[in-house]
Amino acid sequence: MTQLEQLRAAMDGAGVDALWVSDPANVRAVSGFSSGKDGKVLVTRDGAVLYTDGRYTVQAQEESRIEQHIARPPETYQDAAERVRGGRVGFEAEHLTVAGLDALHEHWEAELVPTRGLVEGVRLIKTPQEVEAIREAQALADRVFAQVRPIIRAGVRELDVALELEMGLRRAGAEVGFDVIVASGPRGAMPHGVASERVIEDGDLVTIDFGARVRGYHSDMTRTVAVGRPSDEMRRVYEAVLEAEEAAVAAVKPGVRAADLDALARGILERHGLAEAFAHSLGHGVGLNIHEGPGLRGTSEDVLEPGMVITVEPGAYLPGVGGVRIEDLVLVTEGGHEVLSHTPKEPLPE
Incomplete structure (x- = not known):
């Protein structure tokens, strides 16, 4: 079954008979169009259309897997109106603005239904x-980190380390995935x-969390050195x-509840007296x-x-003292898992 069929x-x-897709990542996922913030997608039972404007005519033709309609509102809404007339049309409640919803009400003779997570x-x-x-x-991020x-030594600013990572990613042909x-x-x-401007000092632990973006897709890894x-x-x-x-990564396999992985890592930190220091999800x-x-x-119900x-990234944070986070990027496979991040987790010097 293709993703569109799913x-x-x-x-x-x-x-719903149709879905109006407005979230940029979802626009890209459905259509392949990489400038999702400047596009919308209408998915119906027998078709799918990417709407974007004339700045992207050639790009849409090159990238989109689905039909393209080049126009600006209100023509965008008018074209879609004929495709959804009399139906129940879902919209992405967690993304569409109030103004955007008002525009749909103005131009469409259809029942508009809020949806989440489709x-x-x-x-x-x-x-x-x-x-x-x-x-x-x-793999690119691993090479740049190396x-x-x-x-990463005493006397160097945090900002300088970040700059070198960012420049390394860009020189290698990737985008910087996040701050x-x-x-x-x-x-x-x-x-x-x-x-920040802080200068790294002797005796510091330094937590570095960064990722690359290649063809729109991210990596994510954290090491504390x-x-x-x-x-x-x-x-x-x-x-x-x-x-x-390491215990949580080892437990990754199909059928495992995400909440159980979180509990596993949290339980280990609790035994070390660090339950309160683990301030986020796994x-x-x-x-x-x-x-x-x-x-x-x-609280996750995901399996x-x-x-x-997925990422597996427990951490412990002691205000005024310091913190540690270690994160691997992990693919769930038929037989268990594959760790995609290969940067070594360095033993601490004695």
Whole structure:
């Protein structure tokens, strides 16, 4: 079953005859058009149309797998109106603006129905082509990290490390997937501590979280490295987080509940007295968005299936002291899992 066929099956389950797709990543997923923020897609029972404007005529012809209609509103809505007249049309409630919904009401003679997660549900399972793009992005990120690792030393600003990572990704032909996190010393207690002016000091642990984007698909990896000899307390935290991360990765296979993976890692950190220091979920899916389904958190109802690409990233954060996060990118396979991130997890110096 193709992804479009899967989407139509999801539409049937939601009781809609058509779906108006406005989320940029979902536009790209359905059509292949890489400028999704400047496009919309209408999926009906017997067709699918990409709507974008004249700036993208050639690009849409080259990229889109579906019919294209080049126009601006209100002509966009007028063309679609004939295709949806008298039907039940789903719209993406978590993305479409109030103004956008008003425009649909104005131009369409159809019942508009809020939907959630229809395209996202299809995107949970990656195609072989999607997996290959993610694999390529991660391999590139691994190479860039290896090139930059020698400059992560005392006397270097966090910003300089981030800049070298970003330049390395771009030189290699990738985009920077998201804001690079470089959090050293006490700033390591900030899970999303993007690079700052702080100068790395001897004895610091430095948490680096970054990713590449290749053909629209992301990689995601975190390593915490030592500059000099860390304190005994931070060494203890590092070893605990590493134990939790490796145990959770080892447990990844089809049929495992995402919530159970979170509980496994959380339980290990709790035994080390770090339950309160683990301030976020265990991980998330990765694809066209850096954060997408499935969600690896305690309240998740997701169950792992072959073709899912997830992160496993426990962390422990001690305000005023420092923090540790270790993250791998993992493909769920028929027989278990494959770790896509190959950068070594460095042992701490004695």
